Amino acid sequence: MAGTYRWVPACLSQRSIPPGALRVGTDVDGDEIYAGRAPHEGDILPAKVIPNKNACYVCWGGEEIVKDQFEVLVPAMFSWQFSTGGEVPPGAVAAGVTADGExxxxxxxxxxxxxxPGKIQPSHGTCYYPFDGEERSSAEYEVLVLM
Structure with missing residues (x-):
C-alpha cells in the first residue's frame, strides 16, 4: 500500500511544486494550499504549502514557522473523514513523527x-494547525485517509 502515494522533495526558493501534488485547502486570499511535511527540532511535521505565497508552514511550540526545505504529498486515492478528540480512522495517513516516536x-x-491543513497528535486529542502567525487547535477535524 505504501506505493500508492509518495513524498516528493520540493523547495520554495526553486518554486518547484511537483505535478499531481495534493491540494488540501484554500487560504484567506484564495490561494491554493497543498499537503506537505518538513523537519523541525527533531520532528517531521505535517505542513501547509502555499506556492502563490512562496511559503511552507508548520506549527510547533505555539508558533507558525516558515520552512524552506520540505516534501509535498503526491497521492493516489485519498478521502477526508470527519473525526474528533485525537482519533484517526483506519487508513489515516501518517505524515510525520515526533522526536519520541509518536x-x-x-x-x-x-x-x-x-x-x-494541520497535524493530528492523538496523545493531545487535537488537530493543531498554523494560522495567522500562531499555532491553533481544534478537537474537531477531518483526517486524510488512503482509500
Missing part, C-alpha cells in the same frame, strides 16, 4: 471560512 497524522480544519 505518529502525527494529516488533518484539516475550517477556520474563519478557510480550509487549512
Amino acid at each position: 505518529k502525527l497524522y494529516f488533518g484539516r480544519v475550517t477556520h474563519d471560512g478557510c480550509t487549512t
